[in-house]
Structures are given as C-alpha cells and as structure tokens.
Amino acid sequence: MIRFEQVTKRYPGGHTALERVDIDIARGEMVVVTGHSGAGKSTLLKLLAVLERPTEGRVLVGGENVSALKRAALPYWRRSIGLIMQDQRLLFDRSAFDNVMLPLSISSHPPREAAKRVSAALERVGLAGREKAMPVELSGGEQQRLTIARAIVNRPQILLADEPTAHLDDAYARDIADLFRSFNEAGVTVLLTTHDGGLFERYAPRRLSLAHGTLQ
Numbered sequence: 001m002i003r004f005e006q007v008t009k010r011y012p013g014g015h016t017a018l019e020r021v022d023i024d025i026a027r028g029e030m031v032v033v034t035g036h037s038g039a040g041k042s043t044l045l046k047l048l049a050v051l052e053r054p055t056e057g058r059v060l061v062g063g064e065n066v067s068a069l070k071r072a073a074l075p076y077w078r079r080s081i082g083l084i085m086q087d088q089r090l091l092f093d094r095s096a097f098d099n100v101m102l103p104l105s106i107s108s109h110p111p112r113e114a115a116k117r118v119s120a121a122l123e124r125v126g127l128a129g130r131e132k133a134m135p136v137e138l139s140g141g142e143q144q145r146l147t148i149a150r151a152i153v154n155r156p157q158i159l160l161a162d163e164p165t166a167h168l169d170d171a172y173a174r175d176i177a178d179l180f181r182s183f184n185e186a187g188v189t190v191l192l193t194t195h196d197g198g199l200f201e202r203y204a205p206r207r208l209s210l211a212h213g214t215l216q
C-alpha cells in the first residue's frame, strides 16, 4: 500500500535526511519507526504527507506517486490520511468540538452529518462529553487525544503520527499507544515514530530503525 522507492531527501543547505530508502508497507500493518534525534523519522512521514518532496526516488500510496501530486491536490490528500505532526497545534481559542470540526470544513458533509462525525471521533478517543471544553481545560494527555480525534474525523485508511507520545507521562503514553493499536485492529494502516520503542513492544509491530537517514 505504501512504497518508498530509492528515496533520498536532501534539504536546502545540503543536509541528507534520507538516503536511498526502500520501504514496503502492506495495508493494515502497524509500523513503528525508531531512531535517534535527526535520524530522518519526521522526514519519512513528511514525504508521505507531501509536506516535503523527495530529491530522488518516489513515494507511492496505493500505486499513486504522491510525490508528484499537484499543489492544488495537496489539501485533499492530507485530509484523506490521518496526520499527527509535532508542529500541528490545536487552536486554543476554539472548543474541542470546533478543533475536530476543522478538517471537515473543506469537505461536503451536511452540517448534521459533520457534527455526528465530530462526536464519534471524540468518543473514539475517550473525550465524549468534552465537546465544549477549551484546550487549556484539558490535560496534556487529553490534548493529545483531541489532536488524534482531529486526525481521524475523516475516517482515514492511513494514520501517520510523529512522536505521538512525546512529552507525556508513562501512563498517558501507554494509553495513547493502546489507542493507536485499537485503530490498527480496526483495519487502519498505522505508521508512527517514537524515541520509546519499548512502549509499543507488547503489540509486536513491525519496526523500522533509521540511523543517519538509512534503514538499519
């Protein structure tokens, strides 16, 4: 389903973040990408989300070369995958409900259907009843759940998450790990990065280890 073919990413300035990476991920797999800081983990996800494009090689999803998508197609592409990136902030002046509604604003769901989807996504991540809460009223773990609800509201087949358990206490981090596992059990292809590979060990996911931009 997801395929990296000889992908190299060199950033302006000449730093090579990934070098000739080949990856094949089947539909329904759960893959945990580990590696030290700067190993290229985020770059891998950014190439899939087409937040960056490869310098060489291709990134294919379902046979389509997403690296070649036209700029106008990108918002739709990004909303068709569930994306949890480190620099995507919640809107702190909007309620939990409105934060999760945001990705639906460019789709054509009637308002009542959109509202149902938002409530279902909040329920799915354990935030039922917190629709009106403002993000500051939520704990760090709950804020991360809200970010995840926003990512799944369009019911994506692929979920990409960059360090989703960073900055969380152990118990919260385990809850978030469980949540990703449950999405995977429901059939979603999950690709996430982590410094803490041990957190996911009990699920025995496929593990990809990156060092200096190459797979180990």
Ligand SMILES: Nc1ncnc2c1ncn2[C@@H]1O[C@H](COP(=O)(O)OP(=O)(O)OP(=O)(O)O)[C@@H](O)[C@H]1O
Residues within 6 Å of the ligand: 011, 012, 013, 015, 016, 017, 035, 036, 037, 038, 039, 040, 041, 042, 043, 044
């Ligand atoms: N926009 C950019 N411009 C220049 N260099 C970049 C850019 N983004 C990343 N890099 C460099 O590419 C390398 C890989 O970065 P990347 O963020 O993919 O690593 P990472 O494994 O996710 O690290 P971390 O765990 O710290 O997030 C790093 O050396 C980084 O400094």
